[in-house]
Amino acid sequence: MEAISPFVAIRRDLHKIPELGFQEFKTQQYLLHYIRSLPQERLQVRTWKTGIFVKVNGTSPQKTIGYRADIDGLPIREETGLPYRSEHEGCMHACGHDVHMSIALGVLTHFAHHPIQDDLLFIFQPAEEGPGGAKPMMESDIMQEWRPDMIVALHIAPEYPVGTIATKEGLLFANTSELFIDLKGKGGHAASPHLANDMVVAACTLVVQLQSIVARNVDPLDSAVITIGKIAGGTVQNVIAEHARLEGTIRTLSPAAMEAVKRRIEAIVRGIEVAYECEAAIDYGAMYYQVYNDPALTAEFMRFAEAHPGMNVIRCKEAMTGEDFGYMLAEIPGLMFWLGVDSPHGLHHAKLTPNEEAIDRAIAFLIDYFSWKGNAE
Template identity: 50%
Template sequence: MSLTEKELIAIRRTLHQIPEIGMLEFETQAKLLEIIERLPQTYLEIKKWKTAILVHVRGANPTYTIGYRTDIDGLPVTEQTGLSYASRHAGRMHACGHDIHMTVALGILSYFAEEQPKVNLTFIFQPAEENASGGKQLYESGSLNEWMPDEIYAFHDNPGLPTGAIGCRQGTLFAGTCEIHATFLGKSGHAAFPHQANDMVVAGAQFVNQIQTIVSRNVDPIQAGVVTLGHFAAGTTGNVISGKAQIDGTIRALTQGNNELIQKRVRKIAAGVAESFDCELKLDLHQGGYYPVENNQQTTAAFIDYMKKAANVDFIETLPAMTGEDFGFLLSKIPGTMFWLGVDSPYSLHSEHFAPQEGAIIKGVSAMIGYLSERQKMFVK
């Protein structure tokens, strides 16, 4: 039988206790495999890549493949929920709800392991969404080639939506992100003799100030972009001129074009500051696989149409968000749709207090079983 709501909640609580950082999800992988291998195996094929698991469900008419992806990693956060099933891994927590994601995927898989789909299904249990572009790594490894989806789906839980509600939109759902790491190297010296030094506090401050003009003077005002510098480290004490400034931040934009535009301006400003202060610059802009999550028009139209009409679904059309997700890389290669699943929590994603409502699990499973059952009819001749 398909996994019941009671069984799914128990699975979620087990997974919640064993969060692991990206590419180190060994215990999580073992637990997922244990559950998957207990399902009927008639239609299933399973393979691993590093800490990822790929499960192929053979369709009765295997002319088309629909993919479903879940991320499996946790965050370096110390849990403060007080739950009886809180994390057992010190300094690690499923603070982004990937335990919910995995559990919903297992619920959907358990249904189709028993009820053979009309087309192929590929379930992707993907590592390292939070820290190492796991989706990009997996795709580029070639491990997915044999079972490559023709279209693909995934969700992220949303603490701001009612429990079990489905949220989605056409176009961009999440921003593309890019890390900024800038180091300015000058010459330290005595505070009383500034002419004998090259002050990197001043250079860094100029970089910070000039960065603020990028979005306001380079990005189309009716589009969106964010440049945030959240870390500035320089110097050791007040009477010593610092010869080094380290500045770190992030770029967020709803299109890849704007993300690349902002990156270009950051490079030019950083180079200009280094030139004007006659100092050395080390600049690393790292985007990896964190592209904008741009939903495909056709798959998203079908998804929204189904969810609006489904009697057991509370559908909400949502606005784009500046959060990042490496599913954007997969969507740049495979047409598909990402959506929200409401979990109604007063605490935000990544909070040490984040505790999603477990009632969302069965609603998410039910909605996606319904959608995938309907969607596959499109491709059976």
């Protein structure tokens, strides 16, 4: 029988029960059951929707250090073939949040038994993948009362070997927004196009025009991406479509570029309404603010990691990925870092298989880091 550590076992338990945003009921109960098994003398536990706050009271606190772990899964059908694969058909921890939770529980377990000088706040956040849990969690009464002075989070990185930490000062992840555009015109018989307003043609024209925004409306020294990932329209081959829907995403490296891209999208869509005599509606869906690492805290963190045995530190580039942890960093100084898990398949892939050796190594590293930060004079 395979010998695994307690927190690898926890990861496998959690991997079986992935749940979508704000539906993490089994996950929340699993986490609460484990947290209640720990010594409670210094713990304060509160729930928020399907999330959890756990405060570890310090011995003589001067500040509060926050640590966030996201808990939701993705609507992806797992194809790993693992014995502990998802039991929830069509849902998978394909972004590694099961790993994030098990690491957080490992760090929490240590400090429940061995409190440090300062307070620690563990935040188990729902709905990171959508519709977004960080922003409303920041606005909660619990966060207002227990607001940390600094905050840290990690995200697994399949492309890096185990033992690797990758991060940088300043911008790490992009500003992101979903994009949904509905076009409604007049349908009709395929043999009489002059009597209808074809929304398939309108949608195709719109896609081409949207691609001009990055090339002609964004500062060349800035960066943006507009991707239309899905188009749906029409009902049958010989009927002109009266409705079409475009679904996509916007990514920018600055809030100003995001605002400029959206203004231009709205102007182009107004032009489509006139040109094709149709009605259009735009929905930006979930929007995530950029992940911006506090320069001083991140530089200090990287120096600590470089001196930690067995850790390889990489100063990485910013990425166009999105993370709603950015809403927390917008108000609280802190940082996010990539944790290497050496998987042949990437994030959001149905065959993502993180190397579980990363779990206990990350726990040991974070225990040392928080002990150092939380006992500083």
